[in-house]
Amino acid sequence: MSPLTRTPLTIEHALLGFLLNGAMHGYDIHRQMMNPQGLGQVWQVKQSQLYALLNRLEQEGFVTTALEAQDSRPPRKMFSLTETGWQTFLQWTSAPVPHGRDMRLDFIVKLYFARQISQNAAEKLIEMQRETCQLWQMDRGDNSPGTFEWLISEFRRGQIAAMLAWLDQCQRFILHCDSEGA
Known part of the structure; x- marks a missing residue:
């Protein structure tokens, strides 16, 4: 192996x-x-x-x-x-990271190199990661408001929302870099 x-x-x-x-x-x-x-x-x-x-x-x-x-x-x-x-x-x-905790290191490194391969490779990676994050968002469970489980679920929802917003920034960055010839 x-x-x-x-x-x-x-x-x-x-x-x-x-x-x-x-x-x-x-x-x-x-x-x-x-x-x-x-x-x-x-x-x-x-x-x-x-x-x-x-x-x-x-x-x-x-x-x-x-x-x-x-x-x-x-x-x-x-x-x-x-x-x-x-x-x-x-x-x-070319594969999205499977866990939110992997965004900080793995995804950033993947994006760094995907940009070197091509703008298209970077855009595809961002889109696949966005789809993966959206799946995480839907997998929140049925936690009643006011419970500790609900509080944790809300924390995770906030993290995923921030990741999605950051992926939007990544997309704009990729498009901007391409138009600037960077």
């Missing part, structure tokens, strides 16, 4: 995403991941953890490596996506 099936860590999928445009050295991936204009706002990852995850992805067949010669320095290990890694990444990126 692969690590992406066994433990679906967002960071592993993100590492695959950084390799979409070609081979990269682990240090370059780390620099991009920590960029404060991108995913650096979402999480912080130690370089040693990143290399351990890249090695794990290589062992599981999601990435492959090659040594690249450098003039006066030792060769460096370059990571590239395999076909399995590419397909796994595309499946992950």
Whole structure:
């Protein structure tokens, strides 16, 4: 069983995403991941953890490596996506998150990379996530007002409403970025 099936860590999928445009050295991936204009706002990852995850992805067949010669320095290990890694990444990126608690990290990272794939991929992800959130909204149960269950249900309703409003903002952002050529 692969690590992406066994433990679906967002960071592993993100590492695959950084390799979409070609081979990269682990240090370059780390620099991009920590960029404060991108995913650096979402999480912080130690370089040693990143290399351990890249090695794990290589062992599981999601990435492959090659040594690249450098003039006066030792060769460096370059990571590239395999076909399995590419397909796994595309499946992950195109699926909505299944739980509201996953919006803060998983969905944001998926949207980050979906935008890199295409405006259409980002729009589809947003729409599928909106549909998923609407299903959560309908699955509130029959809680009588004034009960503790009702109070929790109202909290969840508010969270889902905020998520839907934020997804609307995401949609406007995607459309605006496309019209600006960003």
